[in-house]
Amino acid sequence: MAEFDVIIIGGGPGGYVCAIRCAQLGLKVACVEGRDTLGGTCLNIGCIPSKALLNATHHLHEVHENFEKMGLMGAVPRVDWAKMQAYKDDVIAGNTKGIEFLFKKNKVTWLKGWASIPAPGQVKVGDDTHSAKNIVIATGSEPSTLPSVTVDEVTIVTSTGALALPKLPKSMVVIGAGVIGLEMGSVYARLGAQVTVVEYLDTITPGMDAEVAKTFQKILAKQGLKFVLGAAVQGAEAGKKGAKVTYKLRKDDSAHEVEADVVLVATGRKPYTAGLGLDALGVEMLPRGQIKTDGHFATNIKGLYAIGDAIIGPMLAHKAEDEGMAMAEILAGKHGHVNYGVIPGVVYTTPEVASVGATEEQLKDQGHAYKVGKFSFMGNGRAKAVFQAEGFVKILADKTTDRILGAHIIGPMAGDLIHEVCVAMEFGASAQDLALTCHAHPTYSEAVREAALACGDGAIHA
Numbered sequence: 260m261a262e263f264d265v266i267i268i269g270g271g272p273g274g275y276v277c278a279i280r281c282a283q284l285g286l287k288v289a290c291v292e293g294r295d296t297l298g299g300t301c302l303n304i305g306c307i308p309s310k311a312l313l314n315a316t317h318h319l320h321e322v323h324e325n326f327e328k329m330g331l332m333g334a335v336p337r338v339d340w341a342k343m344q345a346y347k348d349d350v351i352a353g354n355t356k357g358i359e360f361l362f363k364k365n366k367v368t369w370l371k372g373w374a375s376i377p378a379p380g381q382v383k384v385g386d387d388t389h390s391a392k393n394i395v396i397a398t399g400s401e402p403s404t405l406p407s408v409t410v411d412e413v414t415i416v417t418s419t420g421a422l423a424l425p426k427l428p429k430s431m432v433v434i435g436a437g438v439i440g441l442e443m444g445s446v447y448a449r450l451g452a453q454v455t456v457v458e459y460l461d462t463i464t465p466g467m468d469a470e471v472a473k474t475f476q477k478i479l480a481k482q483g484l485k486f487v488l489g490a491a492v493q494g495a496e497a498g499k500k501g502a503k504v505t506y507k508l509r510k511d512d513s514a515h516e517v518e519a520d521v522v523l524v525a526t527g528r529k530p531y532t533a534g535l536g537l538d539a540l541g542v543e544m545l546p547r548g549q550i551k552t553d554g555h556f557a558t559n560i561k562g563l564y565a566i567g568d569a570i571i572g573p574m575l576a577h578k579a580e581d582e583g584m585a586m587a588e589i590l591a592g593k594h595g596h597v598n599y600g601v602i603p604g605v606v607y608t609t610p611e612v613a614s615v616g617a618t619e620e621q622l623k624d625q626g627h628a629y630k631v632g633k634f635s636f637m638g639n640g641r642a643k644a645v646f647q648a649e650g651f652v653k654i655l656a657d658k659t660t661d662r663i664l665g666a667h668i669i670g671p672m673a674g675d676l677i678h679e680v681c682v683a684m685e686f687g688a689s690a691q692d693l694a695l696t697c698h699a700h701p702t703y704s705e706a707v708r709e710a711a712l713a714c715g716d717g718a719i720h721a
């Protein structure tokens with residue numbers, strides 16, 4: 260008799276959600292986590308702490324940019340970096356303890372330590388070996404830095420070090436204009452640092468709808484971020500004071516360098532599977548280090564499954580969570596399913612940027628006949644009242660059937676607004692379905708409705 264029905268390795272959003280759902284479905288479940296707290300990268304050194312810093316610095320930015328316009332005069336708050344860090348740490352603690360509470364409530368056993376899999380059906384944690392009918396790997400990912408760059412997490416940092424810098428930098432070079440680079444770059448720009456983002460491609464945020472990416476770059480540039488695009492970073496070196504980044508412009512191969520107090524390397528993440536013993540088990544891997552799984556998260560070893568950042572797909576906490584729930588349902592004999600066509604992506608800058616489904620570029624590449632409904636937040640009274648009217652909503656719909664194929668939003672609360680389109684897409688809705696839905700006034704969501712109207716007979720306030 261196996262000790263557990265399921266042992267999940269990793270207590271991040273993929274693993275802990277899977278564990279809770281397994282328990283809710285009546286399975287005897289354990290989750291192995293080696294960190295002192297549950298929640299994985301997302302809660303400890305990722306999504307959640309970065310949102311705390313983004314929140315604090317957003318308010319500071321508001322004071323600088325908009326308070327006087329609203330008749331709020333007087334002293335600008337002084338930044339107490341240690342206190343801001345303490346606020347961030349409190350937010351982390353509140354969230355991670357919350358997961359611990361949920362484990363207790365749902366009777367999930369937390370096996371504390373780092374796991375390895377000595378044989379199918381066995382998980383070793385410290386000196387103890389546990390048995391399980393099924394094992395789920397949810398070990399997530401780690402920063403993927405450049406070979407020519409040595410990270411010390413003080414002067415040359417990944418996102419982990421960037422969340423806990425010992426002191427505020429006056430200047431920062433960010434390598435990579437992806438989500439991490441722009442979120443953390445925004446934080447330090449708002450705190451007064453001169454931020455230079457060096458990006459290999461000719462646009463920021465690769466994969467994002469090009470029109471949105473262009474507007475996004477313009478807005479961030481207005482906020483003081485400097486962009487060097489089409490630049491391949493060759494190396495970064497820490498010196499006595501700060502660090503130097505060398506890069507070559509791709510258009511003419513010319514060599515350049517830029518110095519700063521701190522360098523953030525944000526060039527992507529890679530699956531984290533070290534120490535599990537997958538090689539010895541003979542687990543099939545993909546060329547980029549992900550564990551190979553079938554449509555039901557099964558590896559080539561019987562009873563061994565994998566979900567989240569450790570397998571193929573977007574490295575997003577909510578994708579991992581969805582896979583965690585689907586995995587639990589499959590293990591409980593139900594029909595777990597993830598709709599990979601409707602996974603939103605959000606960048607939590609100001610303004611926020613959010614997307615779901617196809618970009619215009621993808622539809623063009625596929626030769627799909629589509630129509631575009633666009634609406635600027637300039638026509639949205641609420642956005643204008645809060646000085647956030649710079650962005651727009653863009654809805655892409657099938658030219659013949661009007662079915663929504665994708666949506667891209669840059670503007671206030673974009674990360675929340677996107678979900679009405681997600682729900683619509685889950686239900687196979689047309690743009691007209693959204694357009695015919697009454698939206699409360701005055702809300703930002705009216706801009707979504709107006710974009711949907713623009714797919715048909717036209718928006719009202721454009």
Ligand code: NAI
Binds near residue numbers: 434437464526604605
């Ligand atoms: P990313 O893949 O989003 O962006 C990395 C960027 O670095 C790319 O634009 C790439 O072209 C550039 N780059 C790579 N090598 C370079 C070189 N030698 N010189 C110059 N530029 C170079 O990766 P990022 O931002 O590190 O994020 C990692 C993962 O974490 C992503 O999958 C992201 O989706 C996820 N994440 C999601 C967040 C969210 O949903 N809000 C927040 C933070 C991370």
